[in-house]
Amino acid sequence: MGLPKVILYYGFTPLSDPDAVRLWQRTLCENLGLKGRILISTHGINGTLGGDMSALKRYVKQTKEYPGFKGIDFKWSDGTGSDFPRLRVRVREEIVSFGAPGELVVDQNGVVGGGVRLTPTEVNQLVAERGGDVVFFDGRNAFEAKIGKFKNAIVPDVTTTRDFVGELESGKYDHLKNTPVVTYCTGGIRCEVLSSVMKSRGFNEVYQIEGGIVRYGEEFRDEGLWEGSLYLFDSRMNHEFSDDVTVIGACERCGTPTSRFYNCANLACRKLILLCEACTADNISKNCSPSHGPR
16 A cells, blocks of 8 residues: 545535435545545535545545536645545535534535635734734534644534534624634634524624634644644544644643543543543543543
């Protein structure tokens, strides 16, 4: 096998026959020996795939031949060769599960009514110009921010993306409705939808980072407004943008700085738990974190 890589991507475009796209994508991936997850809906496509770099390049080339997908931004990172156990290609009501499929409007240019797109450089310029008025709003699950986030960001108390609508409608963020809010997420897809959901609920000045944390980290590494590690939904678990990373996570057993999540070994729990290297060996059910389950 050649050099293993992972690609992360999404594209919002109207798809009249998602199941036909699913069959095409599954066949394409199987022929190229790729594994990972692809979600397809009438709103577009969202995928993370791992495999040989040459196979992934062929995948990108053939996927971009579909008119609606030609503008997709494929984000590349190093893989291990065993990042995904299998291939899953599925049709869903939403490619990001906010629980509001009827609310999202998509046309040939992407999401309609979303936040203003900012490049990483433009994000820094906005903060330089507006200072402390700018609020970063995390569009991920709350646990992801334990190991990395934008400095002074608001991290909503959500365990899934479906919780965001309720959070926004609770009123606890109404004081931000006339404030410049920069939404962010891993690769950009969650804040595409989140920014649209926020604007439809009265938030007047909403931005989104083009390419998400991935593109920001690639440009500024650990010398910008991001701090810590990026959580990943595959076997790698996390990614650092440089050797100068600031570790902001803490072991849930002893408090030692760490950026590594593990599945709690308590079979009644199985939640993700932050552990340092020393405590990993004691990741057994009787040592389950008090916040995860009984000792």
